[in-house]
Amino acid sequence: MNEKIHVKTKINDNDVEFLCEARQSLLEVLRDVLDMTGTKEGCNDGNCGACTVILDGQIVDSCLVLAVEVSGKTITTIEGIAGVDKLHPIQQAFLEQAALQCGICTPGFIVASKALLDREPNVSEGRIRHWLAGNLCRCTGYDKIVRAVMAAQENTK
């Protein structure tokens, strides 16, 4: 029998409590326990960035974080990016620049891009490409994604 562990955390400004097994990843708990399926599972081994969330201000691959590790920490997922009644400028720019196709990688790119623009409001194309190097997309060819982040930074200042 797998004993469940009680975890208290904060997700998208809400106090959240859940029960999980010691072996479960944060990605697994977000999707399968909390029904927050915006965070995507790609490789499940830390290579694609589809599962990116912000944990205490740092971007992490949630498939590599044990859910028990987030006790007392603060998490932002893709569900916490948009405003109450409108998209975040990065989300809007992804739509306007057609920076997505299948969309599996998109939440990870948007969360990672938000973390970048929050800390560096004036970024070069090279810096964006370097920052997003851990996020893989098999559809878009990356140019539209980078263009979207460039466009979004004008609206996030």
Ligand code: FES
């Ligand atoms: S699913 Fe986590 S890095 Fe690919």
Ligand code: FES
């Ligand atoms: S839009 Fe399909 S993997 Fe990026």
